[in-house]
Amino acid sequence: MADTRKAGPEEGSPLRASLGQVLRTLGDLIVLNWLCVLCALPVVTAGPALCALYYVTLKLARGEEVRTLRGFLDAFRANLKRGAALGLLVLALGAVAAGDAFFALRQEGALRVLFLTVATVVAVIALTLLCYVFPLQARFQNTWKGQVKNAFALAFCSPGRTLLLWLIALLPVAVPLFLPPVIMRMLGFVYFIAGASGPAWLASRVLWRIFRRVLPAEDGEPN
Template identity: 35%
Template sequence: MWGTIFNPENHFFQGIDRLFTIMALSLLWLGLCLPLVTAGPATAALYYVLVKCLRRREPYPFKNFLECFKLNFKQGFLAGLICLVVGQGAVLLLYLFYQMAVSGNRTAVVLLVACAVLTVALLGYIAVLFPTLSRFQMGLGGLFLLAGRLASAHILTTLGLGLVLILAGVGVWVLPIGALFFPALAWLLISVPLERIFRAEMLRTMELPPEEERPWYLR
């Protein structure tokens, strides 16, 4: 009986291990996002390891995280810079339209709503972009084009992904201790529809190898 209780393979200890992994990966991701410009490769690495090691039960999550971070650092860095500039522009427009709407400008109210929807779509696009970086090997331009095609082909899903990121950010803002869980949990949730989209895209563009030769993400 005691051997069963203290068996590291039982559901209790596996649950504790997964909880620790979620907390540690969230903190690692947050630490690497502090310089902002490294948020891109950090996000690609977080998504990669969450799907590979938590959902597909592959081993060595932290080793896989660092390997993915290094592999995609250059493109993730550049993509992150572009997203940062575009994001700052979106925030500025939201602020300007909000101030105009508060002053009684009715046109500004319409523009504010439109800008808010576009901002959610932009966040949804970002939620597609960096996971795409972690899965597909291509140039920077090809990365933005592929992510744009996938995001626009599944626009409602894209908007939903943007809302997930907003809710995770609000959760951390309201409950700071949520920083231990919300980042990893948000990307785990995002991976559910995104993996179906990725799988369909890969099966469309490549011949499915025999089962024993398939990479982990096609098993």
């Protein structure tokens, strides 16, 4: 007798495998999000936390095997000193940009234009470092000065993708400013489970395209 049952996704089918991969990635991002937030709470450890976050998301974006919890904690410890220095550098630049912008809004005429210009330039520098220096530190060994130099070199060599990385970095901050509170309450759950790790994973997919095109094929020892 012919089997009249409807065919469905079977064990090992591409659909089931894809769904399983999506769920595993989502689970990894939830774990990473809270690890990053907790480890960054002292502020001074925000840099190492971002290095560790990118260490794992770069592997996830490339399809490499990684143990999420162990990989994050190992990368956090490995980048504790240098990551903290880079994090404080970015925070200092952000504070200078915010201070100049605040001062500019209290001025008039040419002085306002001058301070707004300085604030914009410093903010762009800080944003570029935020997008590049922590992924570089997570993946490649170098001095902190070398990481800063390479961050600007990569940004200059890939301006289109740098703009995309800026957008990914700014979007989580900009969205609450433009959406009504009702919608933000609905999106709050997304921020709760992947507010930090989600953008880092998206950025990692862009970063690998830049790394492949500009840098040697990992001839440096990865962290």
